[in-house]
Amino acid sequence: MHGPAAADPPTASLGAGRRLLAAVAVVCLVLGSAGGLLAVSTWRADRAAAVEQVRLRCQTVAANVYGSRIALVRLLAAVATGQVFVDADRAAVQRRLALLKVDDLGLTGGVAWLDPAGVTRVATRGAVDVPAGGTWWREVVDGAEWTTSAALTAPAFTGEVMVFAVPTHGPDGRVNGVLAGGWSVSWVRERAAIQAAQIGPEFYGPGTDLLVVDRAGQLIVGPDVTATRDVRATDAYRRLTGGGPEFASGAGRVSRGLTGRPDRITGWSRIGRFGEYVLLERSAPEAFHPARHRLAGWLGGIVLLVSLALVSGGLAARRIDRLTAERDRLHQAEHDAVVDLQRWLLTEDLPAGTVGRYLPAPSVLNAGGDWYDVIALGDGRHALLVGDVVGHGVKAALAMGQLRTAARALAARVAGPAALLTELDSYVAALPDVVFCTAACVVVDPSAGTLRYALAGHPPPLLRRTDGTVDRLAVTGRPLGVTGRPRTEQQLATAPGDLLVLYTDGLVEAPGEVIDAGIDRLAAAVAADGAGGDGWTGQLITAARRGRPAGDDIALLCFRLPAAPVTQRRKVRPSIDG
Missing domain, CATH: 3.30.450.20 (PAS domain)
Known part of the structure; x- marks a missing residue:
């Protein structure tokens, strides 16, 4: 009698390994x-x-x-x-x-x-x-x-x-x-x-x-x-x-x-x-x-x-x-x-004692439309300008560059702030893709002890007197490029040491409140301390914004009236946070 036939070697392990190898x-x-x-x-x-x-x-x-x-x-x-x-x-x-x-x-x-x-x-x-x-x-x-x-x-x-x-x-x-x-x-x-x-x-x-x-x-x-x-x-x-x-x-x-x-x-x-x-x-x-x-x-x-x-x-x-x-x-x-x-684009020769700052809006590839400028008119007189072309990106920067260049070309040829804004109306009206544009213009004459100002739909500049009081340079004015009645300007007496503060609405606007509340905060900060300087402008921005980040571009220009016509100028690079 023969015993049982020898069984074939098990193949299950070999097949599973191959399958695992194949799966791997x-x-x-x-x-x-x-x-x-x-x-x-x-x-x-x-x-x-x-x-x-x-x-x-x-x-x-x-x-x-x-x-x-x-x-x-x-x-x-x-x-x-x-x-x-x-x-x-x-x-x-x-x-x-x-x-x-x-x-x-x-x-x-x-x-x-x-x-x-x-x-x-x-x-x-x-x-x-x-x-x-x-x-x-x-x-x-x-x-x-x-x-x-x-x-x-x-x-x-x-x-x-x-x-x-x-x-x-x-x-x-x-x-x-x-x-x-x-x-x-x-x-x-x-x-x-x-x-x-x-x-x-x-x-x-x-x-x-x-x-x-x-x-x-x-x-x-x-x-x-x-x-x-x-x-x-x-x-x-x-x-x-x-x-x-x-x-x-x-x-x-x-x-x-x-x-x-x-x-x-x-x-x-x-x-x-x-x-x-x-x-x-x-x-x-x-x-x-x-x-x-x-x-x-x-x-x-x-x-x-x-x-x-x-x-x-x-x-x-x-x-x-x-x-x-x-x-x-x-x-x-x-x-x-x-x-x-x-x-x-904003770097210029600013007079001694003048500080300009620009803070861009927190957006990627931003080239904002806010700008400022100080233009020497001769005999110690200067034209101070701050403007806001609504929008961001290349088109806003292009419009800003055109408007700023036009203002520089025209400032010395016109009679005053209202005349300059009137001349700029035709430029803005002809600019493509510009929906809205505001500006403030102040001409200071230290020798005469006066300043003249006009606004084009822009927040009012502030004038801090040497005794600490603050005047708002408010005057009715339509935005640039909008036709209407002739533009008007006002005149104020000034004294050496008075401080002018010009700004754009990004500094004083905040969601859920009227713009006057932001202007009040800025005026209080200007009145509290008129020391001036780069550090002081940072304090102004913090006070006006109440420490909150800005949702729009900010341009800020501080100009102290000298005791005599300004002849010496220094190269100033604007401070930009971004």
Whole structure:
């Protein structure tokens, strides 16, 4: 009899092990694939963020560049409405143009007036009774609208210039001539170099170049650019020409930039009426270095995830948290960069004893519309201005820059605060996308011991007397750009040592209360201590806000009346919290 047959070796353990190995392999494959896709997606997002960063910074810089150009056009348009142009009196036009401070405006090429046939009839620095050259003037005559030209040399102006031109009209309303200013190209380069030095690589990015291309495709501003250079044949320029007619911007990677440097990221912005481009060019390898570094970290993480499958979920979650934190830091860095630009826009020579502060609203990529300025009028007199363009971002900064530039150009040519605000009405009414704008203007005359003031829908400035009493400089006034009755102004007697405090509504407004309550708090703080100084302005802000964070931009200007006309000025950088 045979015993029982020998049983086959058990196979259950071998099958379970394979299944477990297969399950682990599947899990590792899924996790590895997901991690790889997430790594590649993050790498691409980081590279796209680097390109977008160049575009956003270029757009912010362009707001300042185009702001000065639009302000110049508005100024020429205001001059062109004079009766001397309606009468077409050459001698009177010559005298009128001679009064313009062309060098201060960059019009070092001179100002000229042409007849409808393009013949120069009056020129401050160029030839007269000769054809102007080019076709830029015909655009003004045919379209009855302002225009600008590419960089050119014309008999009506001296040197290489960019022409800003507006139409003039006769008694019948028809175009009877063209008023044009020659903006020196060398002056444009000098201003761009000053801006690049002031703002620095902290805003632009290390190794980033600021460029300007005119409407004819000529590079007029750039590193080591001393003469115009045709860049129409470059790949970088061809990328620019697809923008629309209005404000447009973009960014992308090109194999070779406008200056000939290889592998660049080019960000650009333009306004169609000007036809020129403002660009920032940055080295692509340098801009993408953080993305490559992050990708290497991701690949190392994938190896770790495959080796440690049981903890891969936790590692991925922590990685995502770190990415979120990095994104937040990037947005904060962008916010800080725009605040730095606002600081440079507000940096001016303030008189001794004067303090200006600007606090931006707590929003990402903010470029607010609040501003202040102190303008010397001669004989110790100064015009103090504080204004508020409602809104935030690039459009508000653009409008603010135009309004501030216009005020500086007009302050010395008008009779007083009410006249200055009346002149600014036409500027504000013509600004696109500006819904609401307020301003306060005070002209102080220490020699006469008086001040005059006018408001355009703005909170009243405060005047602290030397005995501690505080007067509110309140007068009825509509916002800028709103038509109505003539503006009025008031006059007060002052004494040496009196302190003027001008501010925007962000300092005194709070949810759930009327604005007068905030003004009362500010007035009490000014009355309590009139010491002045940077620390004192911080105390004013804390008292007015009751220690609560502001929900809007804040501009604050403190000016102490001197005993004699002020002649010595010092460079002051406004304090900005943000």
